[in-house]
Amino acid sequence: MTSKPPFDRGNWPIAAAMIPFPSTLPDGTLVQEQGVEGWAATLAEVVDAGFTELDPTDSWLRVADLTPSRRREFFALTKSLGLTIPAISTSRRSVIDPEHGEAYLAYCHRVIDTAVEAGAGAVCFGLFGPFSDAQKQSLWFWTAPGVKNPDDPEMWKLAVARLRDLGRHAAEVGLELSLEMYEDTYLGTADDAVRFVREIDLPNVGICADIGNLIRLHRPVEHWRTMIEKVAPYMKYWHVKNYLRMEDPRTGTIVTHPISMELGWINYREAIKIALAHGFKSAFLVEHYGGDGLTACATNREYIRRILPRRAG
Amino acid sequence: MTSKPPFDRGNWPIAAAMIPFPSTLPDGTLVQEQGVEGWAATLAEVVDAGFTELDPTDSWLRVADLTPSRRREFFALTKSLGLTIPAISTSRRSVIDPEHGEAYLAYCHRVIDTAVEAGAGAVCFGLFGPFSDAQKQSLWFWTAPGVKNPDDPEMWKLAVARLRDLGRHAAEVGLELSLEMYEDTYLGTADDAVRFVREIDLPNVGICADIGNLIRLHRPVEHWRTMIEKVAPYMKYWHVKNYLRMEDPRTGTIVTHPISMELGWINYREAIKIALAHGFKSAFLVEHYGGDGLTACATNREYIRRILPRRAG
Amino acid sequence: MTSKPPFDRGNWPIAAAMIPFPSTLPDGTLVQEQGVEGWAATLAEVVDAGFTELDPTDSWLRVADLTPSRRREFFALTKSLGLTIPAISTSRRSVIDPEHGEAYLAYCHRVIDTAVEAGAGAVCFGLFGPFSDAQKQSLWFWTAPGVKNPDDPEMWKLAVARLRDLGRHAAEVGLELSLEMYEDTYLGTADDAVRFVREIDLPNVGICADIGNLIRLHRPVEHWRTMIEKVAPYMKYWHVKNYLRMEDPRTGTIVTHPISMELGWINYREAIKIALAHGFKSAFLVEHYGGDGLTACATNREYIRRILPRRAG
Numbered sequence A, B, C: 001m002t003s004k005p006p007f008d009r010g011n012w013p014i015a016a017a018m019i020p021f022p023s024t025l026p027d028g029t030l031v032q033e034q035g036v037e038g039w040a041a042t043l044a045e046v047v048d049a050g051f052t053e054l055d056p057t058d059s060w061l062r063v064a065d066l067t068p069s070r071r072r073e074f075f076a077l078t079k080s081l082g083l084t085i086p087a088i089s090t091s092r093r094s095v096i097d098p099e100h101g102e103a104y105l106a107y108c109h110r111v112i113d114t115a116v117e118a119g120a121g122a123v124c125f126g127l128f129g130p131f132s133d134a135q136k137q138s139l140w141f142w143t144a145p146g147v148k149n150p151d152d153p154e155m156w157k158l159a160v161a162r163l164r165d166l167g168r169h170a171a172e173v174g175l176e177l178s179l180e181m182y183e184d185t186y187l188g189t190a191d192d193a194v195r196f197v198r199e200i201d202l203p204n205v206g207i208c209a210d211i212g213n214l215i216r217l218h219r220p221v222e223h224w225r226t227m228i229e230k231v232a233p234y235m236k237y238w239h240v241k242n243y244l245r246m247e248d249p250r251t252g253t254i255v256t257h258p259i260s261m262e263l264g265w266i267n268y269r270e271a272i273k274i275a276l277a278h279g280f281k282s283a284f285l286v287e288h289y290g291g292d293g294l295t296a297c298a299t300n301r302e303y304i305r306r307i308l309p310r311r312a313g
Helices: A036-048 A068-080 A101-118 A153-172 A190-200 A224-234 A268-277 A293-307 B036-048 B068-080 B101-118 B153-172 B190-200 B224-234 B268-277 B293-307 C036-048 C068-080 C101-118 C153-172 C190-200 C224-234 C268-277 C293-307
Strands: A014-017 A087-089 A122-125 A176-180 A205-208 A238-240 A242-248 A253-259 A284-286 B014-017 B087-089 B122-125 B176-180 B205-208 B238-240 B242-248 B253-259 B284-286 C014-017 C087-089 C122-125 C176-180 C205-208 C238-240 C242-248 C253-259 C284-286
Touching (some): A101 A153, A153 A176, A153 A190, A176 A190, A253 B253, A293 B293, A293 C293, B036 B068, B087 B101, B101 B153, B153 B205, B176 B190, B190 B224, B284 B293, B293 C293, C014 C293, C087 C101, C101 C122, C153 C190, C153 C205, C176 C190, C205 C224, C268 C293, C284 C293
Parallel strands (some): A014 A284, A087 A122, A122 A176, A176 A205, A238 A284, B122 B176, C122 C176
């Protein structure tokens, strides 16, 4: 069905997510306003954990909103640390956000330009909104209801139009655009995600199969395998993470917990095999919520390296 | 109480289970009808995960049902991959199955002959039946009710008679026969398992102390320690796996999840110590359901090697 | 805020807890009455798991209650095994125990003298009582109600007075005294622990921030981060362990399970960073309940070594 993958277990780009690091320091300083030394201290931890690739996720730092000179300083720093940037992901910057949709659209265009500057091959956007109060008050945010994309065909079309616009921009500068699967958005199920990217209908726009977002929900969910099988032909830059998932049929109890990729419900050995069989050739982003996310991300990186094919085509 | 164990942490046979691999491929091909190259691709993953021993469990491939020439091809393949076969386990081939009991009895005799051909030292049989519909529809099959052995002394005697018959056959060809502990069968508790093998009363027939099958149940269970203490004098070829087990006394909630052997409820350091003190000297089969079973099995293998005695008698 | 820490990831003292080992052997022998060879067999496992530091926790062996010659034998043994003893912890020897409080107070004085003999730098005491029957009958003891410190200002003052007395003794011989956070005791919350040690008001007396004891409870708990922030200025010898913690806001279900430090709810990378920023410079004790505690403790030790600062001041 496909040609051989372009990378192997030794060199496949596997980026650290910055989601374990907050945008505000304990003393109230914003990472956005930190000096280079401050960024360096944080990124030194990422390097110390064995990473050679980084996604400067904007829940930590909005690189695209730095001044040009500060942005050059950031990229000089990552280069000096031996970190390459295969992709930049945004989080909670929906282009149809009721309040900030247009501003986020403009921001996403800037992220694309910044990704080019970073030497990246992909950007990743999603339609999920800010945390609800209930989510903020929960031990794990996914156990409480969050913002939902409206059940409104006009809004769906607006989302398609704006993301197609971003997709064209990305294509012009040689980037792929990966759209994140996330509950209660227009990419909230495998079927919806496929329908959405087929409507955008651009070869460089695909699905970020972050099904960890879905299998952690305290509600009935589709089997990870059928989800991956449905989205595999459309997969681009891939956020990966895993969860324990327990269901008690007697009582309807459902509980979930973050765990290392190899021990959670999703069998990533199989999921990656299915993706590769459909020609997946993008980078991975290893994620983990809860506990020491950076350490778990490093464990996830090593796991992926162990199960990827031995030798590139 | 016993002589020193015949192996040490460096050379104790620890076989990969094939339960992470299905009997039907995504394209509908049966593993039973696959060519040698297909088997080779699957077993290459097992070797890549660091295994040098294999149990060709029949949930993946019924080696005993291959033609003699195909069987020779299979064994030539495993040999070429550096895999030895310490034992062959069957799954869901109960000799008292209401429909197929006699056919499965004949099949189990063929498995014994095949084990000899494989150079194995053991076979492992059980009295558990096919998955119920409720089990097929559950996230984890052990959370739903399955087939039960009938509460019928005549059927119990028939099971004893047929397995004793198989035990004699195994003895004639120098094999041990290990009978798997499994809920709602005549080996569904430690006491029942002991009573059952004592009734068979053959020195080469013992208990496969797969207590992971029991401690994962969403119902009250006996403590792993008393179970192991009861069955230790009768233990043969040993299927090992572990589970998280949570109980909330306030509400009666019970939930379980597969986890690596070192982190689950059963303390295998202690369980193995108890078994060795009673003369356990058979091979291990590392198992794991859920997620990437093969990777978890490899982790389990390394764990066992770390805690086994340093030097053989 | 503080000077550089005195150790780095290579040499920070990280002691094995003896809580995975019982005080009574399977054959009924008390560890307290075992010969040196018996102790040696147990400690050989600790060494085999890679430990170079030991806390001879008294749930295993009351070193302070050995005769002087037996005590010398014990220390000669640990020395011969390459084990140093940075601290001695007691468990369930509350100096305000309704029955044994005075005897335990005398015992704790002996523990201090023994710690000096051991070359230790710290002792660790707590106000938690013996297991209740409900705890003994639970799968995990922390899911059932235990003994509570009385809501009685006079008793609180007695606890302060007796522990201040022990603190002065410790100071005289150059030891720090760390008081263990434990639910339903006078150190049952971060605020209560701070209030308690501030009342004692001795520079060598601080808090053992064993917040794993608290986050495992099947009841609402304070966030680990605010607990650590509150107690950080007072932290001494530190018992560390971690748990999975799941809450379902819909039903109020709470379940927890022991897990390796890097995968549980507490982010120890952050917790240690906060502690170091406040000048924490004591040893760690790695703990783990459930499953193979010693193996999990060894995993925890390696994890801490990976995330501690690279080079000492």
